[in-house]
Amino acid sequence: MVNSETVTYNKDCHITPFQSRVYRVVSQIPRGMVMTYQGLAQAIGCASSQAVGQALRRNPFAPTVPCHRVIKSNLRAGGYVGQQSGAAIKCKLDLLAAEGVVFEHGVLLDPDKIFTLKSAEDR
């Protein structure tokens, strides 16, 4: 169980403040919506979407944080659990489809489903 910044530095759980921010925002994505890596990066005030992606890739809170609701900015699916293609991606799209987000040919059909957060941290 991990609440916001109640992160304790454990040898096995080396969570960084940056990761906490990412996970917080991701966990705030409403059901049936998705967010882009870049949008996510901007939400936390980071210019590097790559860093965000890497943070998600590690994702110590796997199903706890809906990392499957994060897609690329080009409306492509992106990666999942360290994979860019394969069963993992299929699972990701399936999860999103179950929430009302429909992908076709690996592309998001409804860009309206993209959840954009204000530049300011909501906290």
Add this chain to the structure above:
DNA sequence: CATACCGTCCAAT
């Protein structure tokens, strides 16, 4: 401290 990697993005070719 230095180097390499990354679930990306963008521009150029």
Add this chain to the structure above:
DNA sequence: ATTGGACGGTATG
């Protein structure tokens, strides 16, 4: 379509 550079952060030595 493919390549390479960029920005920020982490991992490892």
